[in-house]
Amino acid sequence: MTDPAKGIVAIIATCVVWGLSPIYYKALAHVPPLEVLSHRALWSFVMFAAILLVQRRLAAMWQVVKSQPMLMIAASVMISANWFIFILSTQIDRSTEASIGYYIYPLLAILLGRVVFGEKLSRIKWIAILLVLAAVVVLTVGLQIVPLVALALAITFAIYGVIKKGIDAGPILTVAGEVALVTPLAVVWLVGVHFAGFQGFQPASGGIFGANLRDTLLLICAGPITSIPLIMFAYGARRVAMATTGIVFYLNPTLQFLVAVLIFAEPFGTVHMIAFPMIWAAVILYSVTALRQDRAARKLAALG
Numbered sequence: 001m002t003d004p005a006k007g008i009v010a011i012i013a014t015c016v017v018w019g020l021s022p023i024y025y026k027a028l029a030h031v032p033p034l035e036v037l038s039h040r041a042l043w044s045f046v047m048f049a050a051i052l053l054v055q056r057r058l059a060a061m062w063q064v065v066k067s068q069p070m071l072m073i074a075a076s077v078m079i080s081a082n083w084f085i086f087i088l089s090t091q092i093d094r095s096t097e098a099s100i101g102y103y104i105y106p107l108l109a110i111l112l113g114r115v116v117f118g119e120k121l122s123r124i125k126w127i128a129i130l131l132v133l134a135a136v137v138v139l140t141v142g143l144q145i146v147p148l149v150a151l152a153l154a155i156t157f158a159i160y161g162v163i164k165k166g167i168d169a170g171p172i173l174t175v176a177g178e179v180a181l182v183t184p185l186a187v188v189w190l191v192g193v194h195f196a197g198f199q200g201f202q203p204a205s206g207g208i209f210g211a212n213l214r215d216t217l218l219l220i221c222a223g224p225i226t227s228i229p230l231i232m233f234a235y236g237a238r239r240v241a242m243a244t245t246g247i248v249f250y251l252n253p254t255l256q257f258l259v260a261v262l263i264f265a266e267p268f269g270t271v272h273m274i275a276f277p278m279i280w281a282a283v284i285l286y287s288v289t290a291l292r293q294d295r296a297a298r299k300l301a302a303l304g
Contacts, residue, residue, distance in 0.1 A: 007239030010232040011248045017229045019255025022098070023263065024225060025090040028218055031208045033088045035193055036222065038186035039209065040083055043223025044230075045183040048176035057173065064169040065177045071167050076178040078160035083226070085152045094149045095260035096268065100139070101153030102253035103279050106246035107132050107286060108158040116162055124289045131282035135275040142271030164234070171234025175227070247287045 001009075028036050052058045065072050089098040107129050113119040121129075139147045167174050192198035194207045208215045237245055257276075260266045 003239045004241075004244075007236040008244065008248060010236035011240060011245060012251065014229040014233040014236065015249060015252040016255065017225070018102075018252045020259065021225065022090050022095045022256055022259050024218070024221070025087055026095075026264065028215070029091045031215065031219070032193075032199065033084060033091055034189060034198075035208065036087050036219070037080065037084045038189045038193075039219040040087075040222040040226050041080070041179050041182040041186040042190065043220055044227040045176070045179045045223075047223045047227045048172070048179060051172065052176055061173050061176045061180065064167070064173045065181065068167055068169075071163055072174070072177050073181060075160060075163045075167065075174070076181040078156050078163060079178055080182050082153060082156040082160065085149060085156065089149050089153075093264065093266055095256060095264055096266045096272070097147050097149040098153055099253040099256035099260060100135075100147060100275075100279065101150035102157070102256065103250065103283065104132055104136075104150060104154040105157050106249055107282060108154045109161055109246065110286070112158050112162050117165075122289055122293075124285050128282040128285040128289075131278050131285070135278040135282070138275045138278065139271060142274070161237075164237075171238060172231055175230045175234055179227075244290070247290055250283055250287070 025036070048061075049058065052061055086098060089095055110119075110121065110125055111129060114121050136147060136151070139150075164174065169177075189198060190209070194209075209219050210216055240248075261268050
């Protein structure tokens with residue numbers, strides 16, 4: 001199997017896990033979101049540390065953090081914010097809106113590519129971006145509320161992607177470094193939750209870990225559920241063209257959308273019926289254009 005093929009398989013597997021992950025986080029809806037986030041960071045770091053220890057690369061991870069501290073800190077902030085918003089969205093019954101965020105993300109990534117890297121955008125891609133903006137306006141006006149969850153998820157993950165392009169290191173080292181930077185804060189928060197009555201943004205009872213076997217195991221599972229897909233996505237993104245990554249990524253929000261509507265039974269009214277087809281049309285336009293460009297590039301490379 002070629003490297004690009006391996007990359008596509010990795011990204012597809014990642015998107016399936018991400019797309020179905022709201023089911024997992026809904027099972028932890030009674031746990032305060034900051035507590036869930038802290039366990040995500042802590043157990044992800046434990047898993048990464050174990051992997052790197054076996055590979056004898058733990059020192060290399062710290063070297064990455066030391067060599068590019070500002071980029072690593074920025075990446076850890078963006079991914080932590082993204083995680084928190086996603087966890088919160090399942091707890092406040094906004095998984096449909098979260099799926100919109102991940103539909104928007106690839107198109108926002110294109111726009112950032114234009115601004116940051118000077119990448120050219122075709123007329124079709126501009127139309128796709130405008131369709132998404134129009135859909136956001138429809139949702140805002142129709143529901144009389146700005147889709148903040150969707151916008152926040154899209155913005156944080158798009159910025160995270162831009163930052164990752166500037167980090168010169170392998171995927172496991174960089175992601176491990178990011179969670180390593182967040183873990184001390186996570187530990188402080190968990191100690192506060194268990195011994196000082198920290199509550200965070202929701203006045204819910206905390207200190208769930210250890211209270212019963214089910215919740216304890218679910219919180220520990222936040223490690224592999226978080227770390228394995230991140231490793232796969234980082235692995236795939238470095239082997240697949242950005243356009244292809246963007247197309248395959250749409251499997252994630254599609255599964256999230258189906259989970260939200262069919263399993264969680266979240267509202268899907270007239271406004272959504274207008275906005276979602278606009279977003280899907282933008283996705284189709286972008287995907288067709290990206291595939292054509294990728295095919296043309298491969299033909300040119302073959303001739304060269």
